[in-house]
Amino acid sequence: MLVIKNLNVTANNKKILNDFNLTINDGEIHAIMGPNGVGKSTLSRVMMGDANYEITSGEMYFNNDNLLPLSTDERAKKGIFLAMQYPMEIEGVSNQDFLRTAISSINNKRIGLYDFILKCEKGAEELSMNKELIHRNLNVGFSGGEKKKNEVLQIKLLMPKFIILDELDSGLDVDNLKIVGENIKKYKDDNKNTSILIITHHPKILEYLNPDYVHIMENGKITKSGDYNLAIEIEKFGYVNRDKDLTEEEKYE
Amino acid sequence: MNKINVVNNMIIPFIDNNVIINGNSVDFLGNGDYFIEYIECDNVEIEFNIKSNVCIQLFEFSGNKDLSINVKYSLNDNSSIIVNKFYGNRNTDETVNIYLKGSKANIKYNFSSISSNADNYLINIYHLDNRTKSDIFNRxxxxxxxxxxxxxxxxxxxxxxxxxxxxxxxxATLGESNNRINPNMFISENSTTAIHSSVIGSISGDDLFYLMSRGITYDDAINLIIKGMLLSNINNNMEIREKILKILENREVNR
Structure with a gap:
């Protein structure tokens, strides 16, 4: 489904992604972990077509379509969704207008008001989200948790085929992380072919989504891949000491 | 809502027990909401007087060409006015004088405009009595x-x-344009509370990226942001909203 080959990316003359390679098949869940500043969030924005980054070489395909010439909105229409670490607050633009315009754009037809309200209310209820937030200005005055729930509400409404979760767990308390994690899990269960790329520092969110593959990213490339146990290893030893030899007792644990 | 039309620079008289019209002077004697439209005007002098203890909400709308306009708001003791004003003129030269003459007089002035030509605005706010309040929002x-x-x-x-x-x-600038904001506060009294902010800038690339990442085209994203900025600044009902949207549509705000 998604293929990234030898991708090199710079911003402000600084190399951020360095011969980056990744393949994610239909229905797979991948997690990328890594310390701060290794290029994880850059990867997510480059996949979405952020013009602030320069792609110096490499290839990126989604369902055999070359993504690189496509604009951000064209990539979204292909079914790619980026749940952002810091969703933008946009004064004056109501969440409702934004959501309705987005749904209409993705589906290339205007959604009826009644259908729209029903979908919004159902999604908000499942997320234990205050319905009033739908009528407020987009993310303005939302708490960290409300912003992240609003991102997940968009997933429910826009029905993407490929979801990038950039630090979804940041700004979420334990209870809200559970709600958000379970809602994404349910979306995945209902849409088996949807793939998910989770970008995170912490393995807590992975408990809900149970990734097929976990990758460690350092210096703009993936340096190690494994299964969920790799995330547990990181939780236990951190990124610096993860390769140290385990004692028999630690292995047993 | 009562409607007051100003046609060819003159107020068209109408009957309202709470309003006295004398030439181009409008006295508000009781509470109410009024919609004022400037139609085929090029040189307007108009004065609004709000009597003591009266609360008024005013909606002003203009889509004229080469409009020169001089507006005066006078507020007496304990009176208040919310001005919601939208201009889609082609060339405007406006002077607004606000006289807060009575204690606790209060104005909230919300002005939005889309500019294609040359627009000049001079707004003077005179706090002439104790505990008067002015909120001036221009977008x-x-x-x-x-x-x-x-x-x-x-x-x-x-x-x-x-x-x-x-x-x-x-x-908010769309392409090359010449803009200036001079926010002056001439204060000689220590007990005054004063706040001001002035921003001139293009639309945030991060805002655009966020909207476009949800499948919204560049043009539609610009439209959403512009309409949001202008409409959210003013209280508006469906009629006024439709009028504003029509002007924005005709101006092709994103082009």
Missing amino acids: TVAKEGSSNFFDINSYVENGIYDCYLNQSTKI
């Missing part, structure tokens, strides 16, 4: 090749106590 979208000059002057003399002054002006 303008400056299209390519336009010029927008705002000179906003608030005055508080020594001995006029506990006044509140707020000026907030924002110009």
Whole structure:
């Protein structure tokens, strides 16, 4: 489904992604972990077509379509969704207008008001989200948790085929992380072919989504891949000491 | 809502027990909401007087060409006015004088405009009695090749106590345009509370990226942001909203 080959990316003359390679098949869940500043969030924005980054070489395909010439909105229409670490607050633009315009754009037809309200209310209820937030200005005055729930509400409404979760767990308390994690899990269960790329520092969110593959990213490339146990290893030893030899007792644990 | 039409620079008389019209002077004697439309005007002098203890909400709308307009708001003791004003003129030269003459007089002035040509605004706010309050919010979208000059002057003399002054002006630029905001506060009294902010800048690339990442095209994203900025600044009902949207549509705000 998604293929990234030898991708090199710079911003402000600084190399951020360095011969980056990744393949994610239909229905797979991948997690990328890594310390701060290794290029994880850059990867997510480059996949979405952020013009602030320069792609110096490499290839990126989604369902055999070359993504690189496509604009951000064209990539979204292909079914790619980026749940952002810091969703933008946009004064004056109501969440409702934004959501309705987005749904209409993705589906290339205007959604009826009644259908729209029903979908919004159902999604908000499942997320234990205050319905009033739908009528407020987009993310303005939302708490960290409300912003992240609003991102997940968009997933429910826009029905993407490929979801990038950039630090979804940041700004979420334990209870809200559970709600958000379970809602994404349910979306995945209902849409088996949807793939998910989770970008995170912490393995807590992975408990809900149970990734097929976990990758460690350092210096703009993936340096190690494994299964969920790799995330547990990181939780236990951190990124610096993860390769140290385990004692028999630690292995047993 | 009562409607007052100003046609060819003159107020068209109408019957309302709470309003007295004398030439181009409008006296509000009781509470109410009024919609004022300037139709085929090029040189308007108009004065609004709000009597003591009266609360007024005013909606002003203009889509004229080469409009020169001089507006005066006078507020007496304990009176208040919310002005919601939208201009889609082609060339405007406006002077607004606000006289807060009575204690606790209060104005909230919400102005939005889309500019394609040259628009000049001079807004003077005179705090002439104790505990008077002014909130001035200007929001303008400056299209390519336009010029927008705002000179906003608030005055508080020594001995006029506990006044509140707020000026907030924002110009969003679409392409090259010539813009200036001069926010002045002439305050000679220590008990005054004063706040101001002035912003001139293009639309945030991060905002655009966020909207486009949800499948919204560049043009539609610009439209959403512009409409949001202009409409959210003013209280508006469906009729006014439709009028504003029609002007924005005709101006092709994103081009």
